[in-house]
Amino acid sequence: MEALSDVMTDLPLAITAGDASGVGPEIALRLFAAGELPDDVVVYGDVSVFIAGASLLSLDVPVHATEDPLRRKTGALNIVDAGMLSASELTPGVLSEAAGLAAHHYVVTATEDAIAGKVSAIVTLPMNKEATQASVPGFIGHTELIAGLCGTDDYAMMLARQDVAVSHVSAHVSLREAIELVEPKRIGQVIRLTHNALSAFIAKPRIAVCGLNPHAGENRIFGNEDADQIVPAIETAMADGLTVSGPHPADTVFYQAVHKDQYDAIICMYHDQGHAPMKLIGFENSVNVTIGLPIVRTSVDHGTAFDIAWQGKAFTSSLLHAIHYAQRLTGG
Numbered sequence: 368m369e370a371l372s373d374v375m376t377d378l379p380l381a382i383t384a385g386d387a388s389g390v391g392p393e394i395a396l397r398l399f400a401a402g403e404l405p406d407d408v409v410v411y412g413d414v415s416v417f418i419a420g421a422s423l424l425s426l427d428v429p430v431h432a433t434e435d436p437l438r439r440k441t442g443a444l445n446i447v448d449a450g451m452l453s454a455s456e457l458t459p460g461v462l463s464e465a466a467g468l469a470a471h472h473y474v475v476t477a478t479e480d481a482i483a484g485k486v487s488a489i490v491t492l493p494m495n496k497e498a499t500q501a502s503v504p505g506f507i508g509h510t511e512l513i514a515g516l517c518g519t520d521d522y523a524m525m526l527a528r529q530d531v532a533v534s535h536v537s538a539h540v541s542l543r544e545a546i547e548l549v550e551p552k553r554i555g556q557v558i559r560l561t562h563n564a565l566s567a568f569i570a571k572p573r574i575a576v577c578g579l580n581p582h583a584g585e586n587r588i589f590g591n592e593d594a595d596q597i598v599p600a601i602e603t604a605m606a607d608g609l610t611v612s613g614p615h616p617a618d619t620v621f622y623q624a625v626h627k628d629q630y631d632a633i634i635c636m637y638h639d640q641g642h643a644p645m646k647l648i649g650f651e652n653s654v655n656v657t658i659g660l661p662i663v664r665t666s667v668d669h670g671t672a673f674d675i676a677w678q679g680k681a682f683t684s685s686l687l688h689a690i691h692y693a694q695r696l697t698g699g
Contacts, residue, residue: 376437377407379445380693381486382686383473384412386499387466388458389671390681391492392416393424398683399444400426405690409436409445409486411473417446419454423677436485447480449473459677467498474509478516481662488663488693489513492686493671508539510657513664522659523557525564525632526645526668527692528652531624532632533641534561545637549579549592554600554634556659561632562609564658567696575620575630576601576613577640583614597636621648651684654692665693 385391392412398404400421410417414432421428431443439445451469458466471494480486491509499506506512514522525534534557537545558574565572576597578584584593597614604611615623617635621644624630635641645653646668655666667685675681 378485378487379407379409379436379439380405380690381436381447381477381480381489382408382410382690383477383489383491384410384416384470385473385492386463386470386495386671387413387416387452387456388461388463388498389493389495389673389676390669391470391671392420393677393679394492394667394681394683394686396420396424396426396428396444397679398686400424400428401683403683403687404444406441407487408690409433409439409447411447411477412449413452413469414446414448414450415454416452416457417444419457420677423457423459424679436480447476449476457677460673462495462498462673464498464501467495467500468502470494471499471503471506471512474512475516478513478662478664481664482517487697488665490686490689490693491664491666493667493669495671495673509664509666510538513657513662514660517660517662519660521556521560522657523560525561525656525658526641527654527656528645528649528688530628531621531630532561532565532656533645534632534634534658535638535641536634536636538638540638542637546579546592549596549636551596551600551603554597554636555603557634558600558604558609558611560658561634562604564656564696565631567698569631571610572631573629574604574609574611574632574634575615575624576611576634577617577620577636578614579636581618582616651682652688654685654689656692656696663693663696665689665696 429443432448537548578593580590653668
């Protein structure tokens with residue numbers, strides 16, 4: 368099935384396959400079969416899963432195993448083979464400890480290669496937290512894992528489309544804890560990280576900062592956090608020369624950014640304040656970005672979708688958007 372051809376040695380972009388029981392490997396296979404996966408991509412996964420999956424989906428995909436992401440074959444789906452899963456362990460839609468552990472390994476290996484300069488960026492496909500936690504009890508998520516491997520705790524989650532990016536002061540914590548995390552130092556960090564990330568392709572990013580309370584507190588009528596915690600962070604960022612404004616009421620700022628082109632980025636105070644509107648306006652084209660890392664990492668903005676895995680139903684556009692955004696951040 369694999370024809371001999373030229374070997375590519377240019378710096379590739381890494382895709383981690385995610386949980387084999389979910390839609391991640393399937394999406395990569397279908398994109399390659401459709402001729403839409405860029406040539407400079409290498410997938411971190413298990414060759415046996417991709418070969419079995421291609422057969423399951425009746426796709427003619429030449430799969431090439433490589434130990435070195437810099438040595439890939441043209442005309443083939445290049446896989447940095449983990450050698451952890453067999454064909455019989457491709458169990459669509461079934462929670463699998465083995466698949467969860469393998470997915471963790473793909474991310475660790477790709478991150479290490481990114482740090483070593485062997486790949487230009489990492490694009491991650493979805494993992495199942497329960498499956499991975501069965502063998503890696505301390506696992507929280509992609510973001511925390513990659514940040515830990517990079518040795519940084521000054522990072523944030525950003526959801527991005529071509530027209531607007533949304534960064535979060537806090538993400539995977541309870542709402543009660545999220546409110547406690549609304550303090551000037553952390554807000555200032557996220558403003559700066561957002562500015563630095565977007566400066567890769569926007570000369571002076573226009574950043575709007577959301578309030579925490581309804582109507583951004585409305586002059587302390589609905590709480591003091593906006594005036595006491597958020598305003599000082601904005602003032603400091605402005606004094607440093609950043610184009611920042613707010614705090615803005617969260618119920619109008621997305622309209623102003625998306626429909627009026629007033630802002631390039633929005634800083635949200637907690638997970639759902641940013642995720643809910645972004646998934647409404649761009650569920651299939653939003654990209655998850657970890658900002659503040661020494662490497663570029665983007666991700667699809669959806670889960671493993673066990674209910675439709677390996678049925679040819681999962682949309683593939685999110686992976687393309689994640690690849691393209693990674694290329695923007697790396698100047699590609």
